[in-house]
Amino acid sequence: MGMTLAQKILKDHLVCGEMIPGQEIGIRIDQTLTQDATGTMAYLEFEAMGVPRVKTERSVAYIDHNTLQNGFENADDHRFIGSVCKKHGIYFSRPGNGICHQVHLERFGIPGKTLIGSDSHTPTGGGIGMIAIGAGGMDVAVAMGGGTYYITCPKIVKVELTGKLQPWVAAKDVILEVLRRLSVKGGVGKIIEYCGEGVKTLSVPERATITNMGAELGATTSIFPSDENTRAFLKAQQREEDYRPLAADPDAVYDEELVIDLSALVPLAACPHSPDNVKSLDEIGSMKIDQVCIGSCTNSSLLDMLKVAHILKGKTVHPDVSLSIAPGSKQVLNMLAENGALAVMIDAGARILESACGPCIGMGQSPNSGGISLRTFNRNFEGRSGTKDGQIYLVSPETAAASALTGVLTDPRTLGEMPEFALPDVFTVRDNMIVPPVPAEEMDSVEVLRGPNIKPFPVSEALPDSISAKCSLKVGDNITTDHIMPAGAKILPLRSNIPKISEYCFAVCDESFHDRALELKQSIIVGGSNYGQGSSREHAALAPLYLGVKAVIVKSFARIHMANLVNAGILPMTFADEKDYDRIDQMDELSMENLIQQLKDGDTVTVTNRTKGFRFDVNVSLSDRQKDMLIAGGLLNYTRNNA
Ligand code: SF4
Missing domain, CATH: 3.30.499.10 (Aconitase, domain 3)
Known part of the structure; x- marks a missing residue:
């Protein structure tokens, strides 16, 4: 076959x-x-x-x-x-x-x-x-x-x-x-x-x-x-x-x-607010527009830009429209400059942006409130543009450029005859903005530059054979990765600073968690069903790792978060009998003995609640590879040991 x-x-x-x-x-x-x-x-x-x-x-x-x-x-x-x-x-x-x-x-x-x-x-x-x-x-x-x-x-x-x-x-x-x-x-x-x-x-x-x-x-x-x-x-x-x-x-x-x-096929557009909400331009009809953004990793190649320049040549962007163009690379921008297409765009009134993601990732060019923006990008989720009620339509560069001139959604087929657009036989290649690494024998001479916001990755040690730690936090059902590690403009720049970002860990549930966990040095979190639902955010595992969390015992996990815990070297465990959840209080002392052998022997580990004096079983339903990873102290240690 x-x-x-x-x-x-x-x-x-x-x-x-x-x-x-x-x-x-x-x-x-x-x-x-x-x-x-x-x-x-x-x-x-x-x-x-x-x-x-x-x-x-x-x-x-x-x-x-x-x-x-x-x-x-x-x-x-x-x-x-x-x-x-x-x-x-x-x-x-x-x-x-x-x-x-x-x-x-x-x-x-x-x-x-x-x-x-x-x-x-x-x-x-x-x-x-x-x-x-x-x-x-x-x-x-x-x-x-x-x-x-x-x-x-x-x-x-x-x-x-x-x-x-x-x-x-x-x-x-x-x-x-x-x-x-x-x-x-x-x-x-x-x-x-x-x-x-x-x-x-x-x-x-x-x-x-x-x-x-x-x-x-x-x-x-x-x-x-x-x-x-x-x-x-x-x-x-x-x-x-x-x-x-x-x-x-x-x-x-x-x-x-x-x-x-x-x-x-005919010209199409993805209407607000999903890339699959696709209609033909005919179906959408004549629609006044406020903004056009051309670029992004979807449509910023030389070919795209040459078509746009051809459409704009000798014309002026409609007075009610803001047109921005971000060529996808220095190579593209350079070639547009060399062949005059850049001058054509500037002459038509386009606002030329640097070769970067820019408006696609919300870095500038948010549309006016309620504004209709045609973009050659790949996503039009609500709010991604930076304007909450912005109406984003995803279109081809041809549709975008034609519409920028008329101020209304315009079918590029109305432009008349299309010339043959071909890629040049030779591109202008100059990799002077790509810095190669030094040869291996010189690597010791290179100093890694760490500003105050760059902090080392938290240390993850091989799994000890016994753990005895207090329950630093007890939470209920449906804890999301946003509860564990919130995002947002204030927190995002801290992504390379785990000590600082961990100050926000679980802060929405319990403001004192961060200080308590640090004081305990090592601890265990207890939770309800569907723990870690939401995103794949790995910081929701890395901040607890930094704070000394050794195990998370819950009724059930969201799949991706559970994998992230394993990668970080934190034991993800589920109650064999969910009723045991009710028998544990925050600050109870929980211990596990012969842990490595128990993990190797099967999928069940016995935990002792020393504060209340009873034992209960938890499940560790993982593949052998994942167990080896936990024993090594997480994915990075596991890879280093096996590399
Ligand atoms: Fe592409 Fe936009 Fe993501 Fe940048 S932010 S890689 S342009 S989708």
Whole structure:
């Protein structure tokens, strides 16, 4: 039986497990990327592992999210990341060099390789034939340290593209059509694999627009074959040697199939407030607009920008519209400057922003209250723009530019004949904003620059054979990660400062918890059902780790938080008999003996409540791998021990 392209690459990188959908597999990771908002913690975690140099083929750190530098914190983070990279073998893409996914595609992506990135739009790399997956910061740290990356083996969905896009209909309209059909949940547990004759009509940047928004389908990743268009892109980037042809076998068997006739597509828009709330421009009708933002990792390639410049040439942005344009990388911006397209945009009245995420991550350009904003981005959740009642529509660059001129939602097909837009044979390649690491033998000479906001990752020790600790906190049902570790503008800049951020740990439930836990030095938390529901925020495990929490005993856990506790080396335990929850009070002394042997022997551990004088059983329902991780004192120690 033939294999799909995704299966071939996964199999090439398989370390353990069987490739059966739904089962856990471990894969080897060739490349990693981080962005600054998640990168600081990933590098603190990498440092904590004690592995001197990255073991991946290529790891790159990008600065693209927090570029406003309203206080010292972001600038300190950037300096920290830059110096860690230099020392430990990681390439550093400086602020101003561009958005991580755009730059990675241009300068680092290689067909057939695996990439994980601490950013959800890492699947953009599927446009060049990679298995590229968004992951947590700790996963990336572990991969850099040579550790295996574990995923649930996905199902493979075949999307067959037939025909050819009509003039002024764009790659963005392709992925909006997929979202319209499959919804934001349609890709969960799946890889979306594109094939068919229509693939040949799409360039690598267009394919990357499509794989980028596979993240909005909830998919593990999306992938295109690597073909002559891929070769042409790599050749233009002066790295043709990275090309290799890749495709599914003709008799590959897929779990699901979908056919999209490119010729039949029309310009589409995702209406507020979900990327799958897709309608045709005709259905939406004439609508006055206030703002247009062109850019983001979805639509900021040279090809996108050249189309926008063509539409704007010799015209003026409508007086009621604010148009901002953020080219995706220094390379793109440079080439626009060289060929005059930048002057065209400026002349038309566009506000040119730096090559970074900018408005996409709420860093400026919030629309006016109740304002209607057309954006070429990938997400339009309520409030993400920074204006609570802003109405965000996701559209192609062609629709965005055409509308910026008229002040109303405008079908770009009304622009008349479309010229042939082609990528240049050679891009302007100058990697002077990508700082390479020093050679391994010089790493000791590099000082890691830690501003006052950069604090070391909390120490996690191997699991002791016995634990005797007080219950520092007893909470009820449905405790969320927001209760454990709140987010928000005040707290977010503290993400690289675990001692400081932990002052907010459980503060909404009990303001005295932080001081009490620190005074006890080690303690146990007791909770009710569905503990840790909400987000995948790893700080909700790292702050308790810093505060000396050794175990969390609850009625039930939310799955992702439980995994985060294991990664941090904190024992996640559930009551064998839920009634025992009622027999424990805050500050009771709880103890466990022969812990390691009990964990190795089975899934039950006996706990003694020394204050009240009774014993009860708790369950530790984990895989052998997770138990080994706990015994090692968490994922980082486990990886260091096994690297
Ligand atoms: Fe995330 Fe937007 Fe930046 Fe893309 S441009 S990486 S979606 S913040």
